[in-house]
């Protein structure tokens with residue numbers, strides 16, 4: 001359960017490179033939260049990991065990339081500016097069964113090849129870091145399994161389904177010791193996203209439900 | 212516009228200044244696209260990743276914290292995370308490890324003075340990566356840039372998992388030693 005400093009340092013490189021997953025990662029993070037000397041050790045590895053990306057070659061994007069990108073910014077201009085919470089009273093009980101299955105599949109096998117009807121997408125925080133994941137079913141309503149395990153401050157959050165410029169409240173989620181999970185159901189469309197919204201109304205992380 | 216620092220450009224973009232936004236995209240698109248295509252291999256997918264990375268920078272620019280690294284580092288980390296997630300969802304291990312490890316490493320060149328220190332570090336890291344034993348360099352590039360887990364490195368290289376972990380760890384320790392040791396030439 002609790003790791004020794006030596007075991008944590010053995011895993012420091014993989015943690016810094018972002019390739020440590022699941023329980024290993026959680027155990028290391030737990031140790032780091034109370035061990036400044038291992039924190040410093042990992043921090044030095046983080047610097048190396050960050051700088052490695054600077055070594056990738058530059059390359060010219062395809063013709064028209066810049067105007068296309070700027071246009072994409074324009075079409076997103078008003079997204080999220082308007083808050084329109086619509087409480088959803090109906091929590092489809094049937095879908096919860098499916099979401100339990102989803103969770104079991106994530107635990108058993110993160111490649112999810114056994115379940116083609118499920119899709120797992122990353123939950124990305126404001127600094128672009130992956131803070132968790134959302135698994136959803138291709139059913140109506142969709143079963144959703146939301147889990148957060150990194151870099152989100154403890155507290156209570158609203159879970160919102162973001163659809164265009166509308167946010168629909170689908171549940172609440174408590175992050176304790178850096179971890180939180182939520183299972184439920186919602187009617188989703190292809191371009192929707194799931195976001196954690198803090199008490200002040202800020203979206204702290206977001207997962208795009210692309211299939 | 213090119214004399215404006217990266218931080219100021221990002222700040223301007225976050226504040227909604229269209230000129231800053233255009234200059235930001237112009238300044239970073241080659242870095243972002245270059246990293247994206249290195250990881251995902253396919254130009255179309257790389258364009259999607261690069262556009263999404265810039266979109267996230269545009270949307271979340273106000274959350275950037277300069278104490279945690281340069282704008283370039285922040286943006287490249289966003290790009291890598293997106294590219295790796297694309298690879299995980301769409302085509303596990305679709306990129307040939309050979310291509311990734313054979314990639315021409317970027318050498319640093321003249322940039323604004325504010326970045327001199329960072330680029331000095333990047334230049335030292337570049338030299339240190341080139342000096343690594345071949346098998347360690349392959350492991351660290353697959354893991355550090357391609358996002359290969361130790362298990363995936365082991366599969367790609369046809370080596371035991373423990374060996375892959377050791378190569379990654381040893382390479383990181385060597386690179387870290389180079390960065391934390393003052394450059395003798397200074």
Ligand SMILES: [Zn+2]
Pocket residue numbers: 004005006008031035037038
């Ligand atoms: Zn420790």
